[in-house]
Amino acid sequence: MYKILLTAMFYFSILFSNSNQIYVCAQSTGIFEASADIGNVGIVGSSVYDEVEKSYTLSGAGENMWFEKDAFHYLYKKVSGDFSLSAEIKFIGNGINPHRKAGVIIRQNLNPGSPYADAIIHGDGLTSLQYRENENDLTHEIQATVNAPKMVRITKEGNYIFMEVANEHEDFHSPGGSFRLKLTEPYYIGLGVCSHDSTVLEKAVFSNVELNEARTNIGGDAMLESTLETINIESKDRKVIYNTNEHIEAPNWSLDGTFIIFNSEGLLYRIPASGGIPEIINTGFAVKCNNDHGLSPDNKQIVISDQSQDGNSHIYILPIEGGTPKLVTKKAPSYWHGWSPDGKTLAYCAERNGQYDVYSISVDGGEETQLTNIEGLDDGPDYSPDGKYIYFNSVRTGKMQIWRMRTDGSEQTQLTNDEYNNWFAHPSPDGKWLVFVSYEKDVIGHPANKDVMLRIMAADGGEVKTLTKLFGGQGTMNVPSWSPDSKNVAFVSYRLIKE
Numbered sequence: 001m002y003k004i005l006l007t008a009m010f011y012f013s014i015l016f017s018n019s020n021q022i023y024v025c026a027q028s029t030g031i032f033e034a035s036a037d038i039g040n041v042g043i044v045g046s047s048v049y050d051e052v053e054k055s056y057t058l059s060g061a062g063e064n065m066w067f068e069k070d071a072f073h074y075l076y077k078k079v080s081g082d083f084s085l086s087a088e089i090k091f092i093g094n095g096i097n098p099h100r101k102a103g104v105i106i107r108q109n110l111n112p113g114s115p116y117a118d119a120i121i122h123g124d125g126l127t128s129l130q131y132r133e134n135e136n137d138l139t140h141e142i143q144a145t146v147n148a149p150k151m152v153r154i155t156k157e158g159n160y161i162f163m164e165v166a167n168e169h170e171d172f173h174s175p176g177g178s179f180r181l182k183l184t185e186p187y188y189i190g191l192g193v194c195s196h197d198s199t200v201l202e203k204a205v206f207s208n209v210e211l212n213e214a215r216t217n218i219g220g221d222a223m224l225e226s227t228l229e230t231i232n233i234e235s236k237d238r239k240v241i242y243n244t245n246e247h248i249e250a251p252n253w254s255l256d257g258t259f260i261i262f263n264s265e266g267l268l269y270r271i272p273a274s275g276g277i278p279e280i281i282n283t284g285f286a287v288k289c290n291n292d293h294g295l296s297p298d299n300k301q302i303v304i305s306d307q308s309q310d311g312n313s314h315i316y317i318l319p320i321e322g323g324t325p326k327l328v329t330k331k332a333p334s335y336w337h338g339w340s341p342d343g344k345t346l347a348y349c350a351e352r353n354g355q356y357d358v359y360s361i362s363v364d365g366g367e368e369t370q371l372t373n374i375e376g377l378d379d380g381p382d383y384s385p386d387g388k389y390i391y392f393n394s395v396r397t398g399k400m401q402i403w404r405m406r407t408d409g410s411e412q413t414q415l416t417n418d419e420y421n422n423w424f425a426h427p428s429p430d431g432k433w434l435v436f437v438s439y440e441k442d443v444i445g446h447p448a449n450k451d452v453m454l455r456i457m458a459a460d461g462g463e464v465k466t467l468t469k470l471f472g473g474q475g476t477m478n479v480p481s482w483s484p485d486s487k488n489v490a491f492v493s494y495r496l497i498k499e
Helices: none
Strands: 003-005 012-015 021-024 034-038 046-050 055-060 072-079 083-092 101-107 116-122 126-132 140-147 151-157 160-166 178-180 187-194 202-213 222-232 238-244 249-253 259-264 267-272 279-281 301-306 314-319 334-339 345-352 355-362 378-383 389-394 401-406 421-427 433-439 450-458 465-472 488-498
Touching: 046 072, 055 072, 055 187, 072 101, 083 101, 083 187, 101 151, 101 202, 116 151, 116 160, 126 160, 126 178, 140 160, 140 178, 187 202, 249 488, 301 334, 314 334, 345 378, 355 378, 355 389, 378 421, 389 421, 401 421
Parallel strands: 140 238, 334 378
Antiparallel strands: 003 046, 012 021, 021 034, 034 072, 046 055, 055 202, 072 187, 083 151, 083 202, 101 116, 101 187, 116 126, 126 140, 151 160, 160 178, 178 465, 222 238, 222 488, 249 259, 259 267, 267 279, 301 314, 334 345, 345 355, 378 389, 389 401, 421 433, 433 450, 450 465, 465 488
16 A cells, blocks of 8 residues: 555654644654644644655645644644745635645744744635745745646745745746744744635645755855845735846835835836836936935836946936936045935935035025934934925944934934844835834944844833834835835845845
8 A cells, every 4th residue: 555644543643732733653754754633723633645656635724824823734744943835736626715825844943832933825725935934923925926826835944934836847937025034943844735714624635755954154156136026014024026136226206106126236126016128218418327216206207326437426317217327425435325205305315524414405406404413323314294304324422323403403312222124214204113124232333134123112202112122223224114104114134135
């Protein structure tokens, strides 16, 4: 008999206090060790291994794998170190609930509320990387741009989790997005099925299953992967807009919500906010644009910081459709960061006489006004939507922290005072929130390729909350990137892939 049923008929079982029924194989489970129903599934699940086809058929019930607790059937192995698990997944039958799930899963333990990550395919084709950071926390996800791929792979590299997908005759490739999840070794890795209905069993076949040790040494040449994403500030769920092996940076969300602008290799690009193919924006002679750019309050113009002319960064304005840039700042280097709500004034960081401070200037150019004059870097100025304040970051107290001042430079007030280095605070269009990038306390400046967090707080200060943890830094969110409805923020995450 080639098919081996991984249920109590062939196994002895041990009932733990969390009511998970663990089935330990008396014969062969392929590359795995045991199976279990996690949580209150309603109907007992099972796993069948076909020794000839080297495939696994899992039957699972359970209300969901979401919120604070999971309910599903799990076939797993306990491991230590970094691993990747891939499988071709095929649901059996049309299914009852379109949100039934099958995927490859990493878990800290077998409790229903365990920290976990999975690369999951839903019955309707939705594909996402889901995760719960702490025991009994809410689940969050990164929705991919692909739908119903034939194969998925989940990889743990250090404290980061990645998903890759493939269809027939394709190599595995990243649909974008990753997150930081710290697991204690050993942990569990395996296959899972959830019916999304505790009164129903759903089945899926997992074939071409491979469990491999992951390559985590980035020494030598590594390829950079960039992912343009958005995050909902309420649910903290993320959505991939665009993924590329090119280096992209600094998204701006259009006032009408229809498109996002970013820079790459000195040029600006426009992409639909729903995803698609980026288009180059004509910036004329300005072909060395850096990541300090944005949109006018009326959505008719683009401001750029470019160093094509003399090797120093100057600020220019051009039509949103593209065209010839008009010089605003004669002095350099100048790096744009904010546009006043009335459309008349720009705020920027500039180096003058060896010191970086915050300045403002008319959109028509002319004389600049110095707003800060403290030893140490002042950077990242952005206007409040009512035009009364400028938010900026300053290192004047020892670590980079978020500050606020009147638009004339008066009433400079510190808003954050914690262990992190906080950069680039951007107020939401409704004036309620500030979102910013946070580095660890030992990081100097705002370099690329670091462990960072996107964090949020009330616009007038108060408790700071973490939206998400990612690999990024320089280019992640240098400039205003809020959606016009103040519900989402655009950003760029990165990955270094060993070639």
